[in-house]
Amino acid sequence: MxxxxxxxxxxxxxxxxxxxxxxxxxxxxxxxxxxxxxxxxxxxxxxxxxxxxxxxxxxxxxxxxxxxxxxxxxxxxxxxxxxxxxxxxxxxxxxxVERSELKQPVILYDFQYGELSYEQFPFKLWRKYTSQVLLSSQKEVVNQYPDKQGDLLLRQEIKKHLYRSRGMVCCEEQIIIGSGLYYSLDILCKILRKENNTIAMEEPGYNGARDVFINNNYNLHAIPASKDGLILSSIHRSGACAAYVTPSHQFPYGTVMPIFQRKELLNWANANDAYIIEDDYDSELRYDANPVPALRSLDTEDRTIYIGTFSKSLSPSLRVNYMVLPVRLLTRYHSLFCSHNSPVSWLTQRVLAAYMTEGNYERHIRKMCITYKRRHDVFIKESTEMFGRKVILHGRGAGLHFILEFPGGEEQDWLIKEAEKVGVKVYSMIPFWKDRNDCPRNIIFAGYSLLSEQQIREGIALLQSAWFSSLP
Missing domain, CATH: 1.10.10.10 (Winged helix-like DNA-binding domain superfamily/Winged helix DNA-binding domain)
Structure with missing residues (x-):
């Protein structure tokens, strides 16, 4: 009691x-x-x-x-x-002895995906523009709530960048600055909500986007994806109000959506009063050709919602992305979010706008492409020499990761454990499937954004010893 x-x-x-x-x-x-x-x-x-x-x-x-x-x-x-x-x-x-047995393996080479090496960030210019903004005549804005759509100067710079690099025509009134993909998708879930809340989505696809849709009580209709591309036939009977796709670099397989599929998607959206959510993931990082035109640049009926980000091209910790809404959705956006403020600080937005104004962002992307193309090429060369036909690489020519397929049938759990024993970290593909049982067990995920060219060589050599040294 x-x-x-x-x-x-x-x-x-x-x-x-x-x-x-x-x-x-x-x-x-x-x-x-x-x-x-x-x-x-x-x-x-x-x-x-x-x-x-x-x-x-x-x-x-x-x-x-x-x-x-x-x-x-x-x-x-x-x-x-x-x-x-x-x-x-x-x-x-x-x-x-007991403690040593409980110790985690020491990871020497982490083939992670998502983070960028700090050397790539333009620290000197960022300091310069931060000082300029804080000493400018508009510095008093730093103590005011930012516009819900984001700083006007940054939206104007993004509009110019999209026209030059992605062939897109839009106005700053259509652009909404966000604090990441999750923020933008969460807004869209409110705007697009109907009685039949169904989103068509690539399977496998980005699990972070999938979680946002599920958390907003949307049903998911799978668009089958493979190393050969998407299979769109089922979308016509999905009843979906929108389709979430990554056409410039499908995640995780890395394929580029061909023009006939882009047109098929646009026709589907027009015929079904639906929308296409184009996540332009990794579009800037192409090494074998020029960046592919955005799907939205082909849209003549204003049915495409475009989402871009600075996370992969500049820094994920800035927490800055942007979304371009169709004109027909702006009224609903303003109605639902009239009392909101931008989640990104005014200072970060204004410094980024100043950085873009003088062409630094385009120069930075070109520099990034050169750096990561070298690492991309080293990964392919070393894998080819070390693994031979025992491993097939998917996702060549763009992005910051590869899918490794093992035609001999080696399973990912065993591959990951054996790699850890020699100090190398590679990753499972299972999280990218909504139904995890559908994930092939002979594939793994490996990124290279944090590793130098020499570290990639050494890491792949260790993987060869872990996986194939006992084989004839």
Whole structure:
């Protein structure tokens, strides 16, 4: 029984915490026993539910109880916890052995995807433009709430950049600055919401986008994707209000959507009062040809929602992306988000606008392409020499990663574990499938944005020794 002392110096939640903790430690409440529910205990004691919740939360943090979803809080077995009374000194060498067995493998070469090497960021110019902006006549804006669509100067620079690099014609009123793809997709989920909330999406596809749609209670219709491209036939009976695609560099396979499929998608959107969400992922980083024109540049009916980002070309930590809405959706956007402010700081937006104004962004992209093309080429050359026909690379010619296919049938779990044993990190493809059982088990994912050319050589040599050294 819990007693509340009104005149106690301890807050009520601490009184509950101490009494329950004492009962657990003394065995008055047995392991596995269910505690009274928060609502029930609050009503019994005549106190607020938050007070009981605070006490239970503290007990859970300290390992005395555990919450089970939909069932309440249950007492954990604390008898194995060390106390001063039952502590028994152990042999220090035995402890060292146990710890060494629990150590994670040391990763020397991480073929991750997403982060960029810090040397690529234009620190000198960024400092220069930050100082200029803070000393400008408009610096007082730094203490004001930013426009919900973002800084006008940045939107004007993005409009010019899209026309020069992607063949797109739009106006700054259509551009919305965001803090990443998730932010933009979350806005779209509100704008596009209908009675039948279905989004067509590539399968496999970007799992981050998939999670946003699911969290907004959308149904997903799979557009099958493979190393040979998309299969669009099923989209005509999907009933989807929009299709999310990565036509310039399909994620994760890296294929480019051919012109006939782009036209088929546009025809589908026109005929079904639907929209195409074009995530122009990795469009700037092409090494075998000029960047492919954006799907939106072919759209004559204003059915394409274009999303671009500075994460892969400049820095993911800036948290700056942008979306170009069709004119017909602007009224609904302004209606739903009239009281919103831009999630990106004015200073970051204005510095980026100043950086773009003098052509630095285009020069930076060209420099990035040169750097990453070298790493891309080294990866292909070393893989070809080390693996021969045992590995097939997918996604050549663009982006910052490859898909490695193993025609011999080696499975990704084994490949990842063997790589870790020699200090190399490669990644599973399973997360990119909504139905994980559909993922082929003989493929893995490897990026190279954080590794130098020499590190790529050394990493691939270690992978060869881990995977194929025992084979004839």
């Amino acid at each position: 819990i007693y509340i002392q009104e005149n106690s110096d301890d807050p009520i939640y601490l009184q509950i915490y101490h009494q329950v903790k004492k009962d657990i430690e003394q065995g008055n409440i047995a392991p596995g026993e269910r505690l009274p529910g928060i609502r029930t205990l609050a009503q019994t004691l005549g106190i607020a539910r938050n007070t009981v919740s605070q006490a239970y939360t503290q007990l859970a943090v300290e390992g005395y109880i555990r919450a089970r979803h939909g069932s309440g809080f249950f007492v954990l077995d604390t008898s194995t916890k060390f106390t001063e009374r039952n502590y028994v000194p152990q042999d220090i060498n035995a402890l060292s």
